[in-house]
Amino acid sequence: xxxxxxxxxxxxxxxxxxxxxxxxxxxxxxxxxxxxxxxxxxxxxxxxxxxxxxxxxxxxxxxxxxxxxxxxxxxxxxxxxxxxxxxxxxxxxxxxxxxxxxxxxxxxxxxxxxxxxxxxxxxxxxxxxxxxxxxxxxxxxxxxxxxxxxxxxxxxxxxxxxxxxxxxxxxxxxxxxxxxxxxxxxxxxxxxxxxxxxxxxxxxxxxxxxxxxxxxxxxxxxxxxxxxxxxxxxxxxxxxxxxxxxxxxxxxxxxxxxxxxxxxxxxxxxxxxxxxxxxxxxxxxxxxxxxxxxxxxxxxxxxxxxxxxxxxxxxxxxxxxxxxxxxxxxxxxxxxxxxxxxxxxxxxxxxxxxxxxxxxxxxxxxxxxxxxxxxxxxxxxxxxxxxxxxxxxxxxxxxxxxxxxxxxxxxxxxxxxxxxxxxxxxxxxxxxxxxxxxxxxxxxxxxxxxxxxxxxxxxxxxxxxxxxxxxxxxxxxxxxxxxxxxxxxxxxxxxxxxxxxxxxxxxxxxxxxxxxxxxxxxxxxxxxxxxxxxxxxxxxxxxxxxxxxxxxxxxxxxxxxxxxxxxxxxxxxxxxxxxxxxxxxxxxxxxxxxxxxxxxxxxxxxxxxxxx
Numbered sequence: 001x002x003x004x005x006x007x008x009x010x011x012x013x014x015x016x017x018x019x020x021x022x023x024x025x026x027x028x029x030x031x032x033x034x035x036x037x038x039x040x041x042x043x044x045x046x047x048x049x050x051x052x053x054x055x056x057x058x059x060x061x062x063x064x065x066x067x068x069x070x071x072x073x074x075x076x077x078x079x080x081x082x083x084x085x086x087x088x089x090x091x092x093x094x095x096x097x098x099x100x101x102x103x104x105x106x107x108x109x110x111x112x113x114x115x116x117x118x119x120x121x122x123x124x125x126x127x128x129x130x131x132x133x134x135x136x137x138x139x140x141x142x143x144x145x146x147x148x149x150x151x152x153x154x155x156x157x158x159x160x161x162x163x164x165x166x167x168x169x170x171x172x173x174x175x176x177x178x179x180x181x182x183x184x185x186x187x188x189x190x191x192x193x194x195x196x197x198x199x200x201x202x203x204x205x206x207x208x209x210x211x212x213x214x215x216x217x218x219x220x221x222x223x224x225x226x227x228x229x230x231x232x233x234x235x236x237x238x239x240x241x242x243x244x245x246x247x248x249x250x251x252x253x254x255x256x257x258x259x260x261x262x263x264x265x266x267x268x269x270x271x272x273x274x275x276x277x278x279x280x281x282x283x284x285x286x287x288x289x290x291x292x293x294x295x296x297x298x299x300x301x302x303x304x305x306x307x308x309x310x311x312x313x314x315x316x317x318x319x320x321x322x323x324x325x326x327x328x329x330x331x332x333x334x335x336x337x338x339x340x341x342x343x344x345x346x347x348x349x350x351x352x353x354x355x356x357x358x359x360x361x362x363x364x365x366x367x368x369x370x371x372x373x374x375x376x377x378x379x380x381x382x383x384x385x386x387x388x389x390x391x392x393x394x395x396x397x398x399x400x401x402x403x404x405x406x407x408x409x410x411x412x413x414x415x416x417x418x419x420x421x422x423x424x425x426x427x428x429x430x431x432x433x434x435x436x437x438x439x440x441x442x443x444x445x446x447x448x449x450x451x452x453x454x455x456x457x458x459x460x461x462x463x464x465x466x467x468x469x470x471x472x473x474x475x476x477x478x479x480x481x482x483x484x485x486x487x488x489x490x491x492x493x494x495x496x497x498x499x500x501x502x503x504x505x506x507x508x509x510x511x512x513x514x515x516x517x518x519x520x521x522x523x524x525x526x527x528x529x530x531x532x533x534x535x536x537x538x539x540x541x542x543x544x545x546x547x548x549x550x551x552x553x554x555x556x557x558x559x560x561x562x563x564x565x566x567x568x569x570x571x572x573x574x575x576x577x578x579x580x581x582x583x584x585x586x587x588x589x590x591x592x593x594x595x596x597x598x599x600x601x602x603x604x605x606x607x608x609x610x611x612x
Contacts, residue, residue, distance in 0.1 A: 018183075019181075029172060036169075041126070041137070048137065048138075048154050048286070049532075051083065052122075052152060056152045059143075059152060064306075070097075073085050073098040074081055081141070082579050083098070083154060083156060083214070084098055084156075085097070085153070086105075086153045087150055087151070087152055088114055088150065089149075092108045092111075092147050093107060103218065113153065114140055116140070121142050122141045126140045131183060134157055134158070135157070136155040137156050138154075139153070140153035140154075172426075183307030184185065201217055204217035205232060208235070208236050208239065211243075212241065213240035215236065217233060262355045263276075263277060263353070264276070264279070264352070265296070265354070266352075267296055267349050268349040270295075271309060273295075273299075274340075276291055280354060283354065284300055284327065284328070302327040308321055309337070312350045313350055318337065320334070322357070323335050331356060332356070332358045333355065333358075335353070337350050338350070338353070369427050381412070384448055385408050439479055441475055441476070442480045443472065443474065444474045444476065444508035444516065447487065448487065451487045451491055451506065452466050455488060463500040464501075464502060464503070466503075470506075470509070471510075473518060474508055474589060476589055476590065478567055479567070482563045483567070483587075485563065487506065487518060490560060491504060493556060494524065497581075498523060502522070502523045503523065504521070504522050506522075507519040507521065514589045517586050518584070518587070519583065520586045521581070521582045523579070526575045526577040526578055527573070527575040527581055528577055529575070536558055540554065564587065567588075570586055571586075
């Protein structure tokens with residue numbers, strides 16, 4: 001991983017500049033060395049050009065005598081130190097030499113300086129001397145008449161020149177190395193300075209990227225750095241303003257989203273959750289969990305919803321469907337999907353809006369059942385009234401007519417009771433019925449005694465004994481007439497479903513947590529467990545035939561339930577088949593308060609008729 005990291009500006013810039021400096025130093029050193037070498041060679045050539053004519057003149061005294069030439073060349077006092085003098089004839093034969101015997105010196109024909117001297121009058125060359133085993137600088141001049149021409153060649157060794165060149169080259173190398181070193185140090189310092197500034201600007205940009213838009217980078221000297229620093233600071237300021245605007249807009253959108261009563265879920269094309277509103281999290285018990293970026297199916301395992309989501313993503317169009325979600329205990333949801341577009345109007349996901357309609361569907365079902373039950377319950381007395389009224393139109397004997405009139409009156413009374421019960425329920429179900437209810441402080445025993453008096457005739461006809469058990473000082477702040485009506489409904493039911501010779505008991509007592517219980521206990525046939533949870537529904541009957549024969553409307557227990565609820569309480573039932581049933585109204589104990597009179601409007605007929 002380290003090898004893949006990009007090299008720093010110091011490394012890249014320094015490497016390039018140092019490489020250029022090394023190339024320049026090497027080129028300059030080579031050029032300087034060649035120029036110095038050429039200069040010294042020219043100096044040595046000029047020196048030999050001055051010596052050669054003098055040597056040729058000195059050798060004139062020997063004439064053409066070879067032995068005389070050799071003797072003259074052997075005189076060391078005539079020649080400069082290190083100077084070699086050689087006389088060569090046109091055939092290349094060495095006639096005399098100041099350092100070696102002519103007999104041991106090879107023929108010099110073909111040597112460049114010798115050939116040039118015979119052809120042009122003079123010539124020079126630098127080469128290695130095999131005899132002396134060292135480098136020599138040669139200069140040769142031609143002398144003598146045609147046919148007897150000779151070349152006088154003088155030579156000086158290159159040792160001194162090479163030493164001087166070596167000393168000078170060493171000095172040059174030292175100077176160039178020092179120059180290169182100083183240049184590299186300066187480049188290093190300059191690159192280090194530049195790198196530090198670049199790193200500081202980079203660190204500032206990194207802080208901007210991390211969200212620290214309040215930070216500002218320093219403005220460094222130099223036009224380029226100043227422009228870059230100012231541009232970064234201006235960018236940070238603009239980004240800060242944009243981010244503030246986005247935060248405000250995001251906060252507004254989130255507030256709108258979270259305040260919606262519907263559940264909202266945004267997902268991408270892979271069914272991964274982008275956002276989920278507070279209501280949606282509450283629906284699926286996901287509050288406090290991080291769901292963003294996770295698959296919707298991880299949290300909501302519902303086949304119907306998943307199929308809807310897949311179809312919505314595939315279609316890319318608005319869809320609507322009502323679904324019963326198994327993941328929410330078959331709660332009914334209206335699910336709407338809308339395509340989610342990006343800035344380029346490309347579909348990038350789907351927005352799901354979930355609106356729970358479980359209660360609405362239950363109410364619709366109740367309304368449908370209610371209409372059906374009311375139609376059924378009203379049809380029977382109406383048909384009876386109609387039929388017997390038609391019979392009354394005929395000329396009948398008095399006993400038969402009286403019998404028919406009795407039937408008409410009985411069904412009219414029943415029809416009136418049903419209508420009154422329906423009206424009572426409607427008033428009890430009004431939203432502010434508990435606020436408009438008139439209350440008074442009354443003893444529980446007083447209410448129960450009133451109920452016993454009202455129901456005594458019905459009990460005597462069926463040979464049922466009514467018993468009352470209540471402490472005399474137990475009081476509550478309630479609507480006397482409604483509570484009496486609720487207890488009356490329960491007592492009449494108990495009488496009708498109990499065997500002759502049995503007892504129906506009424507109990508009142510205070511229980512824990514500030515409640516009192518008003519109970520009616522019978523020893524009748526009891527109620528099977530599968531019917532208990534539906535007893536308080538409108539028109540629900542355990543034994544429909546027997547209930548109608550006894551004159552019940554099917555609304556009595558529903559009225560009891562709503563009377564308890566309008567007082568802030570509830571009703572309970574405990575029953576065992578063959579043993580009997582206990583119906584209990586549990587009411588909170590209230591302090592004396594005054595409400596607008598509601599009792600007269602809700603039970604204007606002086607107590608609702610007893611029902612089932």
